[in-house]
Amino acid sequence: MIELTDVKKDYGKGDYCTHALQGITMKVERGEYVAIVGTSGSGKSTLLHIIGGMDQLTSGVYRFADEVVSDYSLSKLQDFRKRNISFIFQNFALMNKYTVFENVEMPLLARNIKKRKQIVMDCLERVGIANLKSKLPTQLSGGQQQRCAIARALASDTQVILADEPTGALDNKTSSEIMSCFSDIHEAGHTVILITHDMSIASKCQRIVRIEDGKIV
Ligand SMILES: Nc1ncnc2c1ncn2[C@@H]1O[C@H](COP(=O)(O)OP(=O)(O)O)[C@@H](O)[C@H]1O
Numbered sequence: 605m606i607e608l609t610d611v612k613k614d615y616g617k618g619d620y621c622t623h624a625l626q627g628i629t630m631k632v633e634r635g636e637y638v639a640i641v642g643t644s645g646s647g648k649s650t651l652l653h654i655i656g657g658m659d660q661l662t663s664g665v666y667r668f669a670d671e672v673v674s675d676y677s678l679s680k681l682q683d684f685r686k687r688n689i690s691f692i693f694q695n696f697a698l699m700n701k702y703t704v705f706e707n708v709e710m711p712l713l714a715r716n717i718k719k720r721k722q723i724v725m726d727c728l729e730r731v732g733i734a735n736l737k738s739k740l741p742t743q744l745s746g747g748q749q750q751r752c753a754i755a756r757a758l759a760s761d762t763q764v765i766l767a768d769e770p771t772g773a774l775d776n777k778t779s780s781e782i783m784s785c786f787s788d789i790h791e792a793g794h795t796v797i798l799i800t801h802d803m804s805i806a807s808k809c810q811r812i813v814r815i816e817d818g819k820i821v
């Protein structure tokens with residue numbers, strides 16, 4: 605479903621140019637559960653941003669299902685992202701002024717979905733924090749905040765869920781609880797791609813892709 609062919613991404617120009625991705629060719633099938641590993645600065649986040657349509661490539665081809673995403677303008681890219689991709693970040697990226705319920709409701713409001721209450725509660729139940737619906741993110745532990753972010757991704761109802769170091773800010777026990785959340789999501793049929801530099805986390809996925817200096821090794 606996701607197919608990258610000789611994808612390159614440069615940041616900056618001339619003497620200040622960083623070749624962040626130097627010819628990535630990879631495929632991810634629908635419903636796969638993939639870990640991307642590599643040292644800091646190897647290009648993991650850049651690769652995830654490209655897959656997620658957050659950024660345009662410098663060269664190469666990116667196909668997603670029957671779409672040629674690498675041909676898209678920035679506005680088409682934004683539309684592609686809304687339709688297909690949810691992101692989960694290391695720092696959770698929740699809206700701290702809004703309750704857990706409201707954070708999860710947000711993608712439904714954006715899509716003008718009716719009967720939101722039931723959907724939000726279903727998503728919160730799937731990640732085990734329905735009882736925290738009226739709390740603010742700042743009143744939650746790191747693990748609970750990440751569960752909220754995962755519930756928000758579920759509410760977006762996208763096929764693909766991308767996560768950049770989702771357990772990077774969590775202790776070992778909480779990390780493995782969050783990983784079992786991702787396993788459930790994968791089993792429900794989502795395509796899940798996550799970045800980690802922790803091999804014990806990566807080993808929970810179906811497949812590991814290692815990246816070094818912007819290349820798959
Ligand atoms: N927005 C940016 N502008 C300039 N350089 C960047 C930018 N984002 C990443 N880079 C550079 O690209 C390389 C890969 O970065 P990144 O994809 O963030 O690596 P990782 O996630 O594996 O740590 C690094 O050398 C980094 O400094």
Ligand SMILES: [Mg+2]
Pocket residue numbers: 648649650768
């Ligand atoms: Mg990174």
